């Protein structure tokens with residue numbers, strides 16, 4: 001796995017969680033559609049051999065704003081890997097969709113040079129445990145420093161007032177990782193996936209709540225230069241010792 005060279009103005013948004021079906025591709029496609037509407041043309045890089053986001057792109061109606069697709073899961077002998085993964089110069093927002101079950105090496109490579117990392121999490125106890133492991137790996141294996149404020153969680157298919165949601169909130173609070181949006185369980189996401197569109201491109205009266213949450217995520221993502229500046233200035237004052245409590249090595253929520 002090789003990621004394209006660093007570019008200073010590029011928001012490289014990596015969507016990751018080795019748990020299958022948690023909403024990585026749903027998030028990638030909906031954010032790509034939102035960025036396509038506001039312009040300039042975003043890019044979506046699909047590392048999943050299932051090719052879900054590339055499939056979504058092929059279903060995208062021709063009259064909608066374009067999205068540049070990069071099938072990173074395909075390996076060609078005819079071109080160098082960096083050529084295959086090249087991102088157009090005008091791209092400002094790159095969405096990277098990752099596969100389920102990635103190993104530590106891939107996690108490190110995938111998140112290297114990322115400016116924003118989103119972890120979608122489903123509300124079940126098993127999914128929350130998997131997300132806790134994923135976050136522990138991001139912090140301890142991929143060496144993402146949470147004080148860089150590039151890491152955030154999106155709760156997916158979630159009802160806010162559940163026990164498991166409260167546990168997820170407590171765990172993330174203890175790490176200082178924000179939940180930046182809560183996506184409801186809605187057929188709008190299923191239909192948008194089938195039609196090659198984002199919820200922001202569907203009939204507004206049907207998708208108002210969904211679009212509000214996608215816009216919240218976009219607002220957080222767009223603030224990446226400020227987040228980076230703030231974390232750099234905090235770092236220059238004083239860097240605290242790295243967090244490595246037992247919670248990170250062995251995430252645990254107790255029973256649900």
Ligand SMILES: Nc1ncnc2c1ncn2[C@@H]1O[C@H](COP(=O)(O)OP(=O)(O)OP(=O)(O)O)[C@@H](O)[C@H]1O
Pocket residue numbers: 019020021022023024025026027048052098099100156157183184185186187189190193
């Ligand atoms: N908020 C939601 N409401 C309803 N259905 C959803 C929602 N989010 C995702 N889904 C549906 O759940 C299924 C899994 O979502 P998705 O493909 O985005 O997960 P994934 O993490 O990319 O899966 P994989 O690990 O296999 O790549 C899809 O059918 C998708 O349409």
Ligand SMILES: [Mg+2]
Pocket residue numbers: 024025026048052097098099
């Ligand atoms: Mg997927």
